[in-house]
Amino acid sequence: xKVLFLDESGDHNLSVIDPQYPLFVLGGVIVEKDYADGPxxxxxxxxxxxxFGRDDLILHTADITRNRNxxxxxxxxxxRRHFYDELNSLMQSLHYTIVACAIRKHEHLSRYGVAALDxxxxxxxxxxxxxxxxxxxxxxxxxIVVERRGPTLDRELELAWLNLKIQGTQYMQASKIDKRIIAxxxxxxxxxxxxxxxxxxxxxxxxxxxxxxxTKEDFRIVESKFRRNRKGEYEGYGLTVLPK
Numbered sequence: 001x002k003v004l005f006l007d008e009s010g011d012h013n014l015s016v017i018d019p020q021y022p023l024f025v026l027g028g029v030i031v032e033k034d035y036a037d038g039p040x041x042x043x044x045x046x047x048x049x050x051x052f053g054r055d056d057l058i059l060h061t062a063d064i065t066r067n068r069n070x071x072x073x074x075x076x077x078x079x080r081r082h083f084y085d086e087l088n089s090l091m092q093s094l095h096y097t098i099v100a101c102a103i104r105k106h107e108h109l110s111r112y113g114v115a116a117l118d119x120x121x122x123x124x125x126x127x128x129x130x131x132x133x134x135x136x137x138x139x140x141x142x143x144i145v146v147e148r149r150g151p152t153l154d155r156e157l158e159l160a161w162l163n164l165k166i167q168g169t170q171y172m173q174a175s176k177i178d179k180r181i182i183a184x185x186x187x188x189x190x191x192x193x194x195x196x197x198x199x200x201x202x203x204x205x206x207x208x209x210x211x212x213x214x215t216k217e218d219f220r221i222v223e224s225k226f227r228r229n230r231k232g233e234y235e236g237y238g239l240t241v242l243p244k
Contacts, residue, residue, distance in 0.1 A: 001145065099130040099134075128144075144184040
């Protein structure tokens with residue numbers, strides 16, 4: 001069975017757009033369930049113990065960049081360099097496939113106006129399609145795992161998932177989604193799931209790259225892990241940027 005761990009970068013709000021980050025990215029990692037429960041979890045645990053002497057830390061990009069919630073040592077420049085070298089090695093060595101959808105919010109709004117769909121829900125449609133394609137014609141072949149974001153947003157997501165199973169998407173029939181994906185599970189950050197932390201680590205480099213920021217090693221690693229077609233192309237297969 002395959003698991004799609006999902007996370008986001010940026011805000012899905014269209015009424016207030018941050019000029020510094022006018023983008024929303026929903027993305028995640030597809031891994032085999034046995035791998036997620038075993039080698040992936042073990043490798044992330046060992047990484048934390050090696051660098052911090054404990055494994056109860058949650059790898060969260062916002063905390064890492066702001067030196068908080070256990071990442072206070074990141075204020076030391078030498079340790080920070082060492083941390084990123086080790087993190088890049090970890091992300092390169094693990095086995096996973098990335099799917100992501102990015103919405104350029106200003107362009108999205110100017111094209112669709114009041115009919116503009118919520119970026120989170122629009123992205124979810126795209127990623128569910130890609131995940132179904134990755135699973136293939138296998139009954140109960142996959143499950144989606146998403147981090148809880150609060151009662152209101154969680155409820156919206158549960159309703160959106162229900163709607164996908166009833167109405168399908170533009171390119172994937174509801175019956176196929178219902179057959180292939182068992183469930184969409186919401187899990188709290190405190191569960192310390194390695195797959196969700198890996199998803200967190202891959203979405204920010206995608207956003208940075210699309211905003212034209214300096215390309216760092218983390219994006220080169222992410223780029224190498226994107227889902228691809230037979231020609232090796234990832235645009236539209238592993239990474240979808242909207243509007244086209």
